[in-house]
Amino acid sequence: xxxxxxxxxxxxxxxxxxxxxxxxxxxxxxxxxxxxxxxxxxxxxxxxxxxxxxxxxxxxxxxxxxxxxxxxxxxxxxxxxxxxxxxxxxxxxxxxxxxxxxxxxxxxxxxxxxxxxxxxxxxxxxxxxxxxxxxxxxxxxxxxxxxxxxxxxxxxxxxxxxxxxxxxxxxxxxxxxxxxxxxxxxxxxxxxxxxxxxxxxxxxxxxxxxxxxxxxxxxxxxxxxxxxxxxxxxxxxxxxxxxxxxxxxxxxxxxxxxxxxxxxxxxxxxxxxxxxxxxxxxxxxxxxxxxxxxxxxxxxxxxxxxxxxxxxxxxxxxxxxxxxxxxxxxxxxxxxxxxxxxxxxxxxxxxxxxxxxxxxxxxxxxxxxxxxxxxxxxxxxxxxxxxxxxxxxxxxxxxxxxxxxxxxxxxxxxxxx
Numbered sequence: 001x002x003x004x005x006x007x008x009x010x011x012x013x014x015x016x017x018x019x020x021x022x023x024x025x026x027x028x029x030x031x032x033x034x035x036x037x038x039x040x041x042x043x044x045x046x047x048x049x050x051x052x053x054x055x056x057x058x059x060x061x062x063x064x065x066x067x068x069x070x071x072x073x074x075x076x077x078x079x080x081x082x083x084x085x086x087x088x089x090x091x092x093x094x095x096x097x098x099x100x101x102x103x104x105x106x107x108x109x110x111x112x113x114x115x116x117x118x119x120x121x122x123x124x125x126x127x128x129x130x131x132x133x134x135x136x137x138x139x140x141x142x143x144x145x146x147x148x149x150x151x152x153x154x155x156x157x158x159x160x161x162x163x164x165x166x167x168x169x170x171x172x173x174x175x176x177x178x179x180x181x182x183x184x185x186x187x188x189x190x191x192x193x194x195x196x197x198x199x200x201x202x203x204x205x206x207x208x209x210x211x212x213x214x215x216x217x218x219x220x221x222x223x224x225x226x227x228x229x230x231x232x233x234x235x236x237x238x239x240x241x242x243x244x245x246x247x248x249x250x251x252x253x254x255x256x257x258x259x260x261x262x263x264x265x266x267x268x269x270x271x272x273x274x275x276x277x278x279x280x281x282x283x284x285x286x287x288x289x290x291x292x293x294x295x296x297x298x299x300x301x302x303x304x305x306x307x308x309x310x311x312x313x314x315x316x317x318x319x320x321x322x323x324x325x326x327x328x329x330x331x332x333x334x335x336x337x338x339x340x341x342x343x344x345x346x347x348x349x350x351x352x353x354x355x356x357x358x359x360x361x362x363x364x365x366x367x368x369x370x371x372x373x374x375x376x377x378x379x380x381x382x383x384x385x386x387x388x389x390x391x392x393x394x395x396x397x398x399x400x401x402x403x404x405x406x407x408x409x410x411x412x413x414x415x416x417x
Contacts, residue, residue: 058135077104110197119145121167129156150376154227161219168205172198212243243283250276297373300394300403305331308359329393330362334400336393338362
């Protein structure tokens with residue numbers, strides 16, 4: 001909850017300019033993790049729990065969220081209890097311990113709900129544009145809405161991109177109005193919570209509109225360039241370059257904050273550098289993906305499909321020696337039924353190979369096992385990383401099996417490009 005901690009620093013009385021400048025780098029994390037749908041997590045950090053379905057969209061929470069939630073509550077409560085906060089024209093005196101903890105919990109929940117509202121706005125606009133939403137994930141410093149496919153027009157890209165910041169601006173307005181009403185009523189608690197929610201959402205919206213991909217502002221820029229040039233690949237590359245430039249500015253700013261004699265803000269300088277490095281990596285990946293083949297149809301291979309009634313013994317003796325793959329699509333009359341993985345086949349005792357058929361061992365078809373030939377390669381890569389097979393059947397608009405995509409083939413195409 002980087003922006004919450006930044007707001008605490010902003011509000012502390014008698015801290016001067018040096019503390020006020022800490023606001024910017026602390027405010028950066030929500031926007032970055034909210035939009036970098038291409039980011040991957042290893043082992044433990046991939047673990048998530050599903051907490052709800054909203055409009056049919058699964059909502060999951062990363063396990064690290066609980067740690068950051070507790071830390072945010074602790075720091076907010078500590079500052080509310082020990083410090084006098086100057087919230088623009090309103091001075092908030094220290095509160096008692098119990099009230100500080102309650103306000104810390106409420107404020108942290110409200111800020112996380114605001115991030116969820118930001119992502120839900122992206123998701124609902126995506127649904128309005130006819131795009132399937134895979135999930136919404138809340139991470140320690142923000143969230144992301146996973147779109148199954150890329151927008152098919154500049155107009156759709158623009159509308160989906162601006163939906164999130166628009167929601168954050170609305171939440172900000174509601175927060176500031178609530179703080180004003182709380183001040184008029186003499187309620188310090190309402191002022192504190194509403195001010196932090198209003199300022200946090202304002203920072204989230206403004207930072208996300210910076211014109212560097214993959215932030216919302218970078219997506220807006222991509223939509224504009226896409227509309228003018230007619231090429232989404234060129235638009236993505238230019239928006240990615242802008243993201244790289246912005247990240248370098250953040251890194252330079254962090255170094256300056258750490259070394260300049262007027263600041264010596266070592267922690268905040270390091271934080272800005274880390275955020276800049278993170279954004280640089282994300283933007284660089286975007287630029288690379290723009291140079292690589294952009295659609296699944298460009299990189300897929302032919303489908304070596306097997307019939308569902310094929311005996312496992314025949315598959316091992318006749319098919320596997322000719323096609324050294326780790327998985328095969330199972331289809332009948334060009335209609336996908338599932339995928340047979342060698343990992344699943346290892347669980348079948350050798351004595352049962354002559355009695356079991358492909359349909360008995362295969363993974364039945366579901367949305368994680370196939371993809372459209374017009375889908376972006378980046379989307380296919382994400383699905384393959386999560387489906388446990390490392391491959392995808394490629395389906396035409398008619399529903400016919402037309403190709404097969406394996407992770408190694410995508411990697412080779414990226415290397416060649």
